[in-house]
Every structure is written in C-alpha cells, then in structure tokens.
Amino acid sequence: MNLLKDKTLAIIGGGPSGLTLARLLQLKGANVKVYERDFNKNARVQGTILDLHFESGLKAIESAGLTNTFKDNYSPGADRARVVDENATLYYDKLNQESTGDFGDEWFRPEIERFALRKILLDSLQPDTVVWDSHIVSLENNTNAWKIFFENGSTATADIIIGADGANSKIRPFVTPIKPFYSGVTFLQCDVYSSEKKKIHDLLKDGKIMGYGDSRMLTIVTKNDGHLLFGASWKEDINWSKDRGIDFKDNKQVLEWFKKEYSNWDPIWHELFECEKYEFKPRPLYCMPLDQYWEAQSNITLLGDAAHLMPPFAGEGVNMAMLDALELSENLTNGEFTSLKSAIANYEKQMFARFAEIGKITMNNTEWMHSPDGLKKILLLIQSKTKNTTA
Ligand SMILES: Cc1cc2nc3c(=O)[nH]c(=O)nc-3n(C[C@H](O)[C@H](O)[C@H](O)COP(=O)(O)OP(=O)(O)OC[C@H]3O[C@@H](n4cnc5c(N)ncnc54)[C@H](O)[C@@H]3O)c2cc1C
Structure with a gap:
C-alpha cells in the first residue's frame, strides 16, 4: 500500500x-x-567535524546512493586523534599509525565537515x-x-x-x-582563527586532540580551512554562563576563567584563548529522558x-x-x-x-569522561576497540 x-x-x-x-x-x-x-x-x-558510523550514518548515506559523493567530500585523516593529559603528555597517538580501516570496515569512521555533509545532501x-x-x-x-x-x-x-x-x-x-534534562556538563566551544603560529599546531598536526585531566576535557580539531575549533567541557551548574558575569566577546575574561577552572592544566593551553579572532559559545548540554x-x-x-x-x-x-x-x-x-x-x-x-x-x-x-578516571577509561575504551579492529 x-x-x-x-x-x-x-x-x-x-x-x-x-x-x-x-x-x-x-x-x-x-x-x-x-x-x-x-x-x-x-x-x-558551524560546529565540529562529524564522524559517520558504519551501522548508522554511513548506512543512510549508502541507502541514499551517496557513498561515492561522500568519498569525494570527507576529510581523510581527520579521525587521527591524540589522547593527552592536562600537561599535554601523549598517551595514545593515532597520528603515527597506518590507517586502521577503509569504507566497508565496521570500525572505519570517516569524518566530514558539517558544511560538506549538508552540501552533498542538498545537491x-x-x-x-x-x-x-x-x-x-x-x-x-x-x-x-x-x-x-x-x-x-x-x-x-x-x-x-x-x-x-x-x-x-x-x-x-x-x-x-x-x-530534556540538564546532563550536568557544560561545553564551551570556540572557533579560533588566524592560529597558524600557535604552538598547539605542533601537537595537533592537522588531526584531533582529546585532553583529559582533573575531571575536565578539552578537544581540539583542525578544520579544512586551517582554523581550530576547541571545546572545553566540565561538570558545572546549569546557569554558569549567565551567573558568572563573563563577557564571552572578551577572550581575556574567558582566559582568566580558564586559568581558574582548569588551574591544574599546563599553560600551553592558554594560547588557545590568546587569539586575534575568536567566537566563544557556552552550551549547557541537555538530554531527553x-x-x-x-x-x-x-x-x-x-x-x-x-x-x-x-x-x-x-x-x-x-x-x-x-x-x-x-x-x-x-x-x-x-x-x-x-x-x-x-x-x-x-x-x-x-x-x-x-x-x-x-x-x-x-x-x-x-x-x-568528566571524572578523575577519565583518562584511564578512555585509554581502556580505545584499547578494546583496537582489539576489535584487529580481531
Ligand atoms: C558541541 C557539539 C558537538 C557535537 N559533536 C558531535 C559529534 O562529534 N558526532 C555526532 O554524531 N554528533 C555530534 N553532535 C550532535 C549533532 O550535531 C546532532 O546530533 C545533529 O546535528 C542532529 O541533526 P539534526 O538534523 O537532528 O539537527 P540539527 O543539526 O540541529 O539541524 C536542525 C536544522 O533545523 C533548522 N531549524 C531549527 N529551528 C528551526 C525552525 N524553527 N524553523 C526552521 N528551521 C529550523 C536549523 O537551522 C538546522 O539546519 C554535537 C553537538 C554539539 C552541540
């Protein structure tokens, strides 16, 4: 019917x-x-690069007859992540590994920029x-x-x-x-432009950094046009962005907040806030029941x-x-x-x-991910997935 x-x-x-x-x-x-x-x-x-999964996002792309177009538009290598602690000490480095998969492999999760995904669907x-x-x-x-x-x-x-x-x-x-209910975690997202001279690029190497330490997270990705996008997330009161009186148009004020909230984190991260052009967006994160x-x-x-x-x-x-x-x-x-x-x-x-x-x-x-064991647990999760890939 x-x-x-x-x-x-x-x-x-x-x-x-x-x-x-x-x-x-x-x-x-x-x-x-x-x-x-x-x-x-x-x-x-706006927003982060998205990785599509074999059993869901990529399955929909395949059913839409768009796999070849997707292959022409995704960001190869953007899935290469480095896991570090608050001192930028490296614990896991996918950047130096050979590719662990390709289209058709269950664990291959190609990344694509939101704009590129929207464009292939629109076209x-x-x-x-x-x-x-x-x-x-x-x-x-x-x-x-x-x-x-x-x-x-x-x-x-x-x-x-x-x-x-x-x-x-x-x-x-x-x-x-x-x-929806408040998840208990707030996310501060920022696009950092004109960041080419930042030392952080040596750590990023055009891939992705996932930092865990002191019950806090920091993720940084490189976008296709070279600018950086980072997100800091931590357990926080739901009204943080309104109650703390921070002017999110002023990077100096945001840096002062970061130095206090992420006080155990190395000063290397401060340069993310010392930029000429930036756009901070605080987001309390919600979840449906x-x-x-x-x-x-x-x-x-x-x-x-x-x-x-x-x-x-x-x-x-x-x-x-x-x-x-x-x-x-x-x-x-x-x-x-x-x-x-x-x-x-x-x-x-x-x-x-x-x-x-x-x-x-x-x-x-x-x-x-926002608890004292965050780093330990992400490394265990990566280990279990790596075993699955090579099994
Ligand atoms: C900081 C952050 C990081 C994320 N990272 C990831 C990730 O790494 N991987 C992942 O899988 N997901 C991630 N997500 C989640 C992901 O972005 C969403 O789940 C996904 O975009 C949902 O798609 P959607 O089409 O349902 O909604 P959306 O992408 O929100 O699209 C909704 C569309 O509706 C339009 N719209 C809204 N209101 C109206 C209106 N009143 N009238 C007309 N149009 C309207 C909007 O302009 C928009 O185009 C992240 C989300 C956030 C906030």
Missing part, C-alpha cells in the same frame, strides 16, 4: 536528519518540501525542495492538513509534518510535552535531535539522526503498513529502543 500517494510532506529543518530523509523519500517518489530557517544554502554551518535533492528563510514559529492542525506559520508572516500547508528542527524544536510540543514514550499520531513525528537530543560524548547524535531518517523512510514506503499511524508507530518504537540504549551509553560517557 502506498501510504504517501497524493500526500505532501513538510520536513521542518534542513540539518543532517531532515535532508537525509528528504533524499530518501524523493528516491521513492514522495512529494517533499524542507523548510529551513537559514537564509540560503551558503549559510555558515542530491530535486530543485527547489528546500524553502530557505523559513523560520517556523508554529503549526495549526486543521481537519485534513497542517497549516505552518513562519516568522516572516507567510504560511504553508502539508498533510504530514516531520520535525527535524534540532535541539530547541518548535515541532516537538505538538508531539509530546516531555522536556532515556525512557521517553508517546502515542504515535498519523500525521506528525520527530527525528534527530528534536526526537532524542543527547550530549556529544559518544559521537552518536548525527549518526542516530541519519538512521532515524533511514528507518522512517523505510517504514513509510516499504508497503508493509496499512496506515500512516502504524508506520509512524513502528518507526517511533524502533527509535525509542535505540535511544534508550545509545542514550544510556552517552550519559555514562558524559559522567566518566
């Missing part, structure tokens, strides 16, 4: 989950629009699929269709709404009242962070988001369901079960 015949689908949000779903549904002939708040396709997509869509500058503010459920309201005063209609609008989803309240559940509806659902926001410490967010897209598209188009509600219910059942498991691992990681 073709559940999507004569139906219009509105995907809200053009992030990895929404665009992957649009591509997969278009391959099955569905009538899809993506409403995205960014002004156009060239809008800067795979039919012309005019994405309606840019469409910041959704609300929905109205009329008898036969949804009415969508945009910030700029315009409206649109659709039979089915897919909320793929990320952490602060405007669509989620139409599906469930369940709210691991046992969340809601009754399925026949014309609306959620995917990606809108469905199951979690902290980034298992590197699963984007992978789960893209696997959601794959599983939802399969449930909607495989002909096995007699109603939209049963197809959506089956997708949500799979998604709840997956998130209960992955969310638990993520929250465990969040805890131990």
